[in-house]
Amino acid sequence: MVTFTPEQTAFAQAVTDFCQRETGTREQRDKWTNNGEENHSQELYKKMADLGWAGIIVPEEFGGAGAGNVELCIFLEEAIRNQAPIGGIGPTLITAAAYEKFANDDLKREVLEGVVAGDALSISMSEPEAGSDVGALTCRAEKVEGGWVINGQKTWCSNAHFAKSILLIARTDRSGGKHEGLTQFHIPADTPGLQISQIDTLGGREVNDLYFTDCKVPDSAVVGQVGNGWKQLMAGLNTERLILAAMQLGLAQRSFDDTLAFITERKQFGRPIGTFQALRHRMADHATEIACTRELVYSVAKAADANPDKLMPREASMVKLKATETSKAMTIDGMQMMGGYGYAKEFDAERLMRGAIISTVFGGTNEIQRDVIGKTYGL
Structure with a gap:
C-alpha cells in the first residue's frame, strides 16, 4: 500500500483540516460557489495561496514550495476529496509548468510569482474543428513589426473567465507538417482584441470560447521558441x-x-x-x-x-x-x-x-x- 513520510502525512492532514473548516458543510460550499454555479472560488484559492499551497510545485526562487509530484498529488487528492471548490488549480498548475520550462526569465518570474500569490492561469488549445487532433488548429498569429497579430477562435478553455493570463497555442507557419509551425503565446486576459464568452455546461461556468480579432501582442509574448509549440506541449x-x-x-x-x-x-x-x-x-x-x-x-x-x-x-x-x-x-x-x-x-x-x-x-x-x-x- 502507498506509504508517506511523516512530513507528507502531516501535510495531508493539514489540507484536510483546512478544507473541513472552510468547506466542510454544504452551506459553506454553496457560499464559495454561488450555490454550485461555479466550480472554482478565487477567494478560497487565495486563502490557500496564503498558506503556500498554490505554489506547491513552483521553485523556491520564485517564492514557491519547490515540492515534488508526490506532494502535489497529496494536496490535490485531499483538497478534492474534501470538496474544496478549486477546480481552476489543475489548468493553473499545468500552465505554470509550461512557463517554468520555456518562458524567458522576466516572464517566468512575473507569472510564477503570481501563481504563488494565487493568480489563476489558463491554457488554450482546442478549437471548433481541432479537439483531440490539436495539430489541426488554425487560430493564427502573423508576424508584424514589433510583435504578432492573432486572429481566430478557441473553445473549451477552462479558467479563462477568471484567469490572470492565458497561454495560447496558435499557428505561426503553415509550410510544414501539422505539428510544425505552432507557437505558444502569453496573453493577459485583458488584452484588447480578445473576447471571452461563457459556454453553459452541466457543471456550471467552467469553460469558455475565446475570440481573437486583430489581437496584437509584443515579441516578448512568445513562450519558448517560435514554431516549437507542439514539442513544448508534449514536454x-x-x-x-x-x-x-x-x-x-x-x-x-x-x-x-x-x-x-x-x-x-x-x-x-x-x-x-x-x-x-x-x-x-x-x-x-x-x-x-x-x-x-x-x-x-x-x-x-x-x-x-x-x-x-x-x-x-x-x-x-x-x-x-x-x-x-x-x-x-x-x-x-x-x-x-x-x-x-x-x-x-x-x-x-x-x-x-x-x-x-x-x-x-x-x-x-x-x-x-x-x-x-x-x-x-x-x-
Missing part, C-alpha cells in the same frame, strides 16, 4: 496527466465515502441497505479499484520525481485513464446505490458524477489515452 504531459489523475482519485474517494455513509444509515426491509450482498460486493469492488488507482498515481508521481526530465507517455496516459475511469464508475454506481437521493441536488452524488464523467474527456480523451498506450507497445 508537459507527465505533470498534466498526474494532476488530472490525483484530482479524480480524490473525487472517487469522496464518492465512495459518501456512498458508504448513506448505505450504512439507510434502512430498507428492516436493515441497512449496505448489508445486502448486492451492494456490499459492489462497494468491495470499488474499494479495490480506488486502492489500485492510488498505487498507480503515487508510483508514477515518484517516478516523475526521480526522473524529472524523462517523458513517460505510457505511464502518464495510464494514470489519467485509470483514475478517470475509476471515478466515473464509482460516481455512477454510487448515485445508483443512493436511489432517488443520489439524483437529488440536496446531496452531492449527482455533482460528483458530472465531475467524473467530463474528466474522461478533458486533458485528452480516454480514447486518445488508450491510443497512446497502444502505440508505446508498437501497435
Whole structure:
C-alpha cells in the first residue's frame, strides 16, 4: 500500500483540516460557489495561496514550495476529496509548468510569482474543428513589426473567465507538417482584441470560447521558441496527466465515502441497505479499484520525481485513464446505490458524477489515452 513520510502525512492532514473548516458543510460550499454555479472560488484559492499551497510545485526562487509530484498529488487528492471548490488549480498548475520550462526569465518570474500569490492561469488549445487532433488548429498569429497579430477562435478553455493570463497555442507557419509551425503565446486576459464568452455546461461556468480579432501582442509574448509549440506541449504531459489523475482519485474517494455513509444509515426491509450482498460486493469492488488507482498515481508521481526530465507517455496516459475511469464508475454506481437521493441536488452524488464523467474527456480523451498506450507497445 502507498506509504508517506511523516512530513507528507502531516501535510495531508493539514489540507484536510483546512478544507473541513472552510468547506466542510454544504452551506459553506454553496457560499464559495454561488450555490454550485461555479466550480472554482478565487477567494478560497487565495486563502490557500496564503498558506503556500498554490505554489506547491513552483521553485523556491520564485517564492514557491519547490515540492515534488508526490506532494502535489497529496494536496490535490485531499483538497478534492474534501470538496474544496478549486477546480481552476489543475489548468493553473499545468500552465505554470509550461512557463517554468520555456518562458524567458522576466516572464517566468512575473507569472510564477503570481501563481504563488494565487493568480489563476489558463491554457488554450482546442478549437471548433481541432479537439483531440490539436495539430489541426488554425487560430493564427502573423508576424508584424514589433510583435504578432492573432486572429481566430478557441473553445473549451477552462479558467479563462477568471484567469490572470492565458497561454495560447496558435499557428505561426503553415509550410510544414501539422505539428510544425505552432507557437505558444502569453496573453493577459485583458488584452484588447480578445473576447471571452461563457459556454453553459452541466457543471456550471467552467469553460469558455475565446475570440481573437486583430489581437496584437509584443515579441516578448512568445513562450519558448517560435514554431516549437507542439514539442513544448508534449514536454508537459507527465505533470498534466498526474494532476488530472490525483484530482479524480480524490473525487472517487469522496464518492465512495459518501456512498458508504448513506448505505450504512439507510434502512430498507428492516436493515441497512449496505448489508445486502448486492451492494456490499459492489462497494468491495470499488474499494479495490480506488486502492489500485492510488498505487498507480503515487508510483508514477515518484517516478516523475526521480526522473524529472524523462517523458513517460505510457505511464502518464495510464494514470489519467485509470483514475478517470475509476471515478466515473464509482460516481455512477454510487448515485445508483443512493436511489432517488443520489439524483437529488440536496446531496452531492449527482455533482460528483458530472465531475467524473467530463474528466474522461478533458486533458485528452480516454480514447486518445488508450491510443497512446497502444502505440508505446508498437501497435
